[in-house]
Amino acid sequence: MKDKRILYVSSEVVPYLAENEVSLMSYDVPKMVNDQGGQIRIFMPRYGNINERRHQLHEVIRLSGMNLVVNDLDMPLIIKVASIPKERIQVYFIDNDEYFKRKATFADEEGVMYPDNDERAIFFAKGVVETVKKLNWVPDIIHVHGWMAAMLPIYMKHYYKNEALFSDTKIVTSVYSQSFEGTLDPEMMNKIVLDGIPVEAIADLKTPDYESIIKTSIQHSDSVIIATDSLSPSLTKFIESSGKPFLPFVAKDAFAEAYSNFYNNEVL
Numbered sequence: 326m327k328d329k330r331i332l333y334v335s336s337e338v339v340p341y342l343a344e345n346e347v348s349l350m351s352y353d354v355p356k357m358v359n360d361q362g363g364q365i366r367i368f369m370p371r372y373g374n375i376n377e378r379r380h381q382l383h384e385v386i387r388l389s390g391m392n393l394v395v396n397d398l399d400m401p402l403i404i405k406v407a408s409i410p411k412e413r414i415q416v417y418f419i420d421n422d423e424y425f426k427r428k429a430t431f432a433d434e435e436g437v438m439y440p441d442n443d444e445r446a447i448f449f450a451k452g453v454v455e456t457v458k459k460l461n462w463v464p465d466i467i468h469v470h471g472w473m474a475a476m477l478p479i480y481m482k483h484y485y486k487n488e489a490l491f492s493d494t495k496i497v498t499s500v501y502s503q504s505f506e507g508t509l510d511p512e513m514m515n516k517i518v519l520d521g522i523p524v525e526a527i528a529d530l531k532t533p534d535y536e537s538i539i540k541t542s543i544q545h546s547d548s549v550i551i552a553t554d555s556l557s558p559s560l561t562k563f564i565e566s567s568g569k570p571f572l573p574f575v576a577k578d579a580f581a582e583a584y585s586n587f588y589n590n591e592v593l
Contacts, residue, residue: 326585329593333463334453335525336471338369338416340409341380342430347471350552352409353550354468357416359582366549367461368453370473371405371418373428380423382407382418388459393451396445396516398558400424402452418464419452431473431505438505442473443513443533447520454485463490468497468593469546475538476517477543477563485523495592498542499552500560509533536560543554548583548592 335351342348355365371382388404417558419425424445431440439445454477469477478496485491506536510516514530526545529537538561543549549564549571556574564571570591575583 326358326588328364329358329461329466329588330464331466331588332453332457333367334366334467334469334477335354335367335369336473336536337430338367338390340370341407341416342372343376344554345495347504351470352581353577354584355414356412357584359412360451360503362587364461365414366464367414367416368451369416369418370430371403371420371425372537373426374430377405380407383506385417389458389550391446391455393455394450394520395448396518398493400448402455402553404452404456405411405478405569411494417456419456420447421448421452424442424448438507440510443516446473446476446509447480447516449473449481453477454488458488458490459570463488464496466495466588468499469542470499470552471501472535474536475542478542478556479517479522479527482545483526485518495547496545496589497550497588497592498539498546499550500539500543500556500564502553502555503535503557509538511590543569548572548587550587 333351333355338346355367359365380445382405383405385406391402392399393402396408398422400421405418405420407416431442438583478498481496513533514527517527518524527541529541548569551574572587
């Protein structure tokens with residue numbers, strides 16, 4: 326992976342949030358590529374339960390300040406950055422007071438999903454791409470982890486399809502076990518259509534539950550990694566019949582070689 330540029334876009338990353346299959350792999354995979362001489366950037370939302378002082382987050386003024394339109398509303402984009410201790414890995418945080426200041430990630434104290442999670446996912450996707458454009462950093466691969474990041478492949482293939490910066494960039498989506506019940510806002514599809522994305526491209530989002538969101542992300546990706554050993558049979562079948570290159574689940578002690586080979590032989 327020497328000198329390859331890989332952009333990691335994730336819902337969750339350790340050490341900034343608690344350990345789970347998404348947050349752990351969103352750290353382990355970039356670290357592996359970094360150790361192999363690759364160039365990496367990691368992006369995640371700046372949820373309000375991330376301790377900015379402990380993790381030494383600071384705002385990057387030159388990257389902040391633009392407004393992103395979500396559901397016809399202008400939402401200010403704030404970019405913060407921190408470094409993972411001892412690893413020389415920079416993590417960029419997409420922030421907005423309206424969407425990410427609350428002191429939790431996806432649900433309130435009663436476990437009820439936030440009603441604007443769909444808009445937060447759209448804002449996150451746009452925020453990542455706009456920031457990478459400002460950095461003028463051209464990724465060979467964008468690797469997406471977690472449902473909050475799942476809008477990025479859709480926006481890359483439609484909203485940003487004419488961006489020359491990404492003309493040769495490949496998108497990989499890692500698929501994990503189901504992480505929420507119920508659906509996001511039933512109006513989610515209409516909000517995405519406002520950005521000029523055709524209805525037929527996101528038809529599954531008519532009912533925006535976990536599987537529909539992941540299926541739509543897969544449809545707009547170039548290849549797929551099954552990152553859990555407990556994937557639902559329906560998602561497994563969908564991936565196998567998608568016609569896209571995919572990597573079956575690999576245990577953590579063997580993932581480094583498998584992921585490197587997949588990147589080099591199936592993605593690039």
